[in-house]
Amino acid sequence: MVANERLAWHSSGLSSYSQRISWSAAPNRFTQLIRERRCAGAPLIDLTVSNPTLALADYPHDALSAAMGRVRDFRYHPDPLGDPFARNVIAAEYKKSGTDVSPGDIALTASTSEAYGLLFKLLCNPEDAVLVPVPSYPLFDFLAKLECVQTVPYRMLYDGSWYLDIEDLRAKISGRTKAVVIVNPNNPTGSFLKPAERRALAELASKYSLPVICDEVFLDYPLAEAARGGTLVGSGAPLTFCLNGLSKMAGMPHLKLGWIVLDGDKAKVRAARDRLEFILDTYLSVNLPVQSALSDLLAVGDEIRAKLLARIRSNFAFLKAELTASAVHVL
Numbered sequence: 001m002v003a004n005e006r007l008a009w010h011s012s013g014l015s016s017y018s019q020r021i022s023w024s025a026a027p028n029r030f031t032q033l034i035r036e037r038r039c040a041g042a043p044l045i046d047l048t049v050s051n052p053t054l055a056l057a058d059y060p061h062d063a064l065s066a067a068m069g070r071v072r073d074f075r076y077h078p079d080p081l082g083d084p085f086a087r088n089v090i091a092a093e094y095k096k097s098g099t100d101v102s103p104g105d106i107a108l109t110a111s112t113s114e115a116y117g118l119l120f121k122l123l124c125n126p127e128d129a130v131l132v133p134v135p136s137y138p139l140f141d142f143l144a145k146l147e148c149v150q151t152v153p154y155r156m157l158y159d160g161s162w163y164l165d166i167e168d169l170r171a172k173i174s175g176r177t178k179a180v181v182i183v184n185p186n187n188p189t190g191s192f193l194k195p196a197e198r199r200a201l202a203e204l205a206s207k208y209s210l211p212v213i214c215d216e217v218f219l220d221y222p223l224a225e226a227a228r229g230g231t232l233v234g235s236g237a238p239l240t241f242c243l244n245g246l247s248k249m250a251g252m253p254h255l256k257l258g259w260i261v262l263d264g265d266k267a268k269v270r271a272a273r274d275r276l277e278f279i280l281d282t283y284l285s286v287n288l289p290v291q292s293a294l295s296d297l298l299a300v301g302d303e304i305r306a307k308l309l310a311r312i313r314s315n316f317a318f319l320k321a322e323l324t325a326s327a328v329h330v331l
Contacts, residue, residue: 020146052251052308060300064252067296071289080281081273082108082259086291090259093298099233101261105269107276109258110285112217112243113143119179119213119241119260120147122276129176130213131169136183137215152177158331162191166200173208180205183215184229185222192222192229202236211239211272217248221309223316232263239264239272246290250301251308257290 027035037044053059081087087103094101109115124130126148132140134153144151154172155165169180182201185192193201205212214232222228233242245258260276262269290297320330 020148023142023145051253052304053254055311056251056304056307058307060303063300063303064255064297067293067300068289070296071292073292074288076288078284080277080284082106082286083288083291086257086294087259089294089298094231094233094261097230099231101233101263105262105273107260107262107273107280108286108291109245109260109280110256110287111247112215112245112258113139114285115241115243115245115258115260116140116143116213117147118276118279120144120149121279122272123211124149124178127176128178129174130179130181131172131177132181133164133183133186135186135188137187140181149178150176156186156189156191158189162186162189163194164197164201166197166204170204173204173210177208177210179211179213181213181215182232184232185218187215187218190218190223192227193232194229198232198235205237205239209238211241212237214240214242216242216244219244220249220305221312223313231261233261234263237264239268241272246297246301249305250298251304252297252301255290255297257286257294 034044049055077083081104084103086108087106090106091101091103109118120130120143124147127150129150129152130144131154132144132151133156135156140151152172152174154169156162157165180201182193201212204210212232212235216231219229219231231242232240240263242261242263243258244261246255247253247258262273262276316330323329
């Protein structure tokens with residue numbers, strides 16, 4: 001922080017707090033207006049609601065209750081990487097789609113957001129940088145800031161379909177760059193990495209010895225089957241961390257369980273796993289009941305996911321139909 005910024009920080013009265021949380025906590029005018037209307041009892045229609053526990057009228061509360069109720073053993077044997085049973089269940093889930101993953105290369109977390117924080121701790125020193133796509137997930141800046149890491153944007157471009165600007169990505173690499181973040185499929189564009197992009201990314205990661213962090217939480221929600229892409233596990237990059245979890249994959253944002261699959265060169269994976277295990281052992285944030293019920297939860301999640309996917313595709317088809325012969329088109 002330069003001198004005048006430091007002086008402003010101290011004069012603001014915030015100097016007793018970490019600069020990690022230097023953004024304003026005051027509600028903006030829009031948030032304040034919503035609060036006022038809710039306090040007044042005024043009706044509101046929130047078009048931003050995407051929480052499946054609220055959006056699905058037939059959300060399977062009873063099935064989830066039964067799955068959790070079948071957990072009988074509450075003896076706690078903490079494993080930093082996560083319960084071996086749960087990691088075997090996740091490995092079997094990847095096997096269903098034809099991807100071989102060793103349970104020993106899976107690390108459980110409480111959420112994908114926590115996974116980002118853990119990986120930034122693993123890979124970065126303060127003021128190091130990670131490359132993130134734009135447009136994409138707006139929480140990256142906050143997650144990185146909390147780890148004293150800088151985000152450097154690289155472009156997603158559109159020419160009738162979205163694609164990764166590899167040359168811009170290459171140009172943004174510097175001596176401070178510690179990782180490349182990929183969101184596959186991207187949020188909010190919905191675009192999957194194309195085969196040529198996967199190859200180019202693996203080559204770039206190999207050339208510059210950069211780990212790839214790949215967020216795959218929406219992997220099972222293609223707008224059309226022809227657009228479906230696969231996990232980055234097995235992409236050929238020297239070190240890849242693939243993220244997923246119950247929140248999006250199974251439509252269970254309230255049952256906090258995510259995971260990281262480590263993939264790539266065996267020696268690099270082993271070294272990363274050993275260090276990541278040490279960080280995980282410091283927190284032990286994943287709860288036992290969700291791990292124990294994971295097999296049953298994923299079975300219920302298959303039904304939730306099917307309903308969500310049908311609704312997403314129905315909404316998309318409706319949108320395109322309504323815009324036919326309109327000056328507006330679907331991006």
